[in-house]
Amino acid sequence: xxxxxxxxxxxxxxxxxxxxxxxxxxxxxxxxxxxxxxxxxxxxxxxxxxxxxxxxxxxxxxxxxxxxxxxxxxxxxxxxxxxxxxxxxxxxxxxxxxxxxxxxxxxxx
Amino acid sequence: xxxxxxxxxxxxxxxxxxxxxxxxxxxxxxxxxxxxxxxxxxxxxxxxxxxxxxxxxxxxxxxxxxxxxxxxxxxxxxxxxxxxxxxxxxxxxxxxxxxxxxxxxxxxxxxxxxxxxxxxx
Numbered sequence: 001x002x003x004x005x006x007x008x009x010x011x012x013x014x015x016x017x018x019x020x021x022x023x024x025x026x027x028x029x030x031x032x033x034x035x036x037x038x039x040x041x042x043x044x045x046x047x048x049x050x051x052x053x054x055x056x057x058x059x060x061x062x063x064x065x066x067x068x069x070x071x072x073x074x075x076x077x078x079x080x081x082x083x084x085x086x087x088x089x090x091x092x093x094x095x096x097x098x099x100x101x102x103x104x105x106x107x108x109x
Numbered sequence: 110x111x112x113x114x115x116x117x118x119x120x121x122x123x124x125x126x127x128x129x130x131x132x133x134x135x136x137x138x139x140x141x142x143x144x145x146x147x148x149x150x151x152x153x154x155x156x157x158x159x160x161x162x163x164x165x166x167x168x169x170x171x172x173x174x175x176x177x178x179x180x181x182x183x184x185x186x187x188x189x190x191x192x193x194x195x196x197x198x199x200x201x202x203x204x205x206x207x208x209x210x211x212x213x214x215x216x217x218x219x220x221x222x223x224x225x226x227x228x229x230x
Contacts (some may be wrong), residue, residue, distance in 0.1 A: 045217075098144070
């Protein structure tokens with residue numbers, strides 16, 4: 001089982017700043033098959049990034065993903081008020097169990 | 110419009126059973142694998158089970174293996190989760206999610222709003 005560890009647990013920033021979220025895998029993620037999701041209170045997760053760096057349909061270019069192997073990042077530039085949420089990474093390159101990171105809460109400072 | 114609508118969540122006693130359903134619309138159901146993912150309020154996402162487009166490939170989390178059964182009826186555009194021998198730690202919001210592709214290993218690109226399961230005496 002691939003364990004995904006996200007850091008930090010909570011990130012406090014102000015609108016207009018940039019956020020960098022990390023996701024570290026316990027072993028190499030096959031084919032950079034890593035995704036990022038955003039979840040707001042009372043809502044379902046929403047796909048942001050897939051294949052480590054590709055933006056899903058309708059996702060602003062303020063969101064960017066990168067990394068390979070065991071280390072991945074999600075960067076959110078020029079934070080907007082609606083960007084403050086919980087973010088999860090998810091690997092889908094290795095046979096089940098399918099795993100998610102524990103989440104990073106991005107909160108307004 | 111693509112929609113996934115879960116139902117069947119309820120309050121049930123430990124040891125009891127529930128059957129969750131997820132009815133989809135707006136896309137060709139048998140072009141996609143599907144998953145169940147759960148979330149304890151205030152906690153993270155936990156994968157529960159996944160099923161390929163035709164049901165030939167199925168996977169379960171260790172925590173539910175032997176107690177939960179996933180199935181689908183492509184003619185009815187429906188996904189199911191039969192949950193037996195329920196425990197308190199099965200409590201949570203259960204989401205169904207569509208996979209971008211026919212196999213279990215893939216991006217979960219569309220999610221329902223979830224149905225709540227509470228296991229308590």
